[in-house]
Amino acid sequence: DELSTGQPELDERQPLLSNLPAITCKKCSINAFLVLLLVVLLFGGLGIAIWLAILSNTKGGGNIAPDKNFALVKRSSWGARTADLPSELLIPHTPVDYVIIIHTDTTICNTSASCVNQMKVLQNHSMDNKHLSDIPYNFLIGGDGNVYEGRGFKIQGAFVPKWNIKSFGLAFIGKTLNVKTVSRKSYDY
Secondary structure (H helix, E strand, C coil), rough: EECCCEEECCCCCCCCCCCCCCCCCCCHHHHHHHHHHHHHHHHHHHHHHHHHHHHHHHHHCCCCCCCCCCCEEEEHCCCHHHHHHHHECCCCCCCCCCCEEEECCCCCCHHHHHHHHHHHHHHHHHHHHHCCCCCCCCCCECCCCCEECCCCEEECCCCCCCCCCEEEEECCCCHHHHCCCCCCCHCCC
């Protein structure tokens, strides 16, 4: 049976791929197994890498080595007076846009006892002589290596007018002109 086109008539009962040879070679089976094994190893390795990345982030991992000597000395620990802070001194949003680094222009402290004393002197001078509601800085860094809480994170500082509402004040206790230069090597972990 031929159609008017001269082509032989196709029988619907014949599969389209009946003329292709069956793939039964042993080499092909080994290649397929190797490809499957490589895919499994690839996805397994990817899964382990993701798991390790998540694990290192949840345990505080990262590129910066933690310094076990760092200490944040809270207000209660250095004996701060109770501040008379009006509610309008709350910082309206965090994170703030700027961090202003300054010095207190006072005596440098090198021990915890001298830094605590310097914090009290700064607060008393600020509240009694300058009539501020508290110490003007958010945090202070002493020569003993500790960070001392001033006003903290939520209260505006009183160190630079017009900038206090959008910044934190981080002050070094002392005069920075009198500080000896420290070599870069001493900061390496």
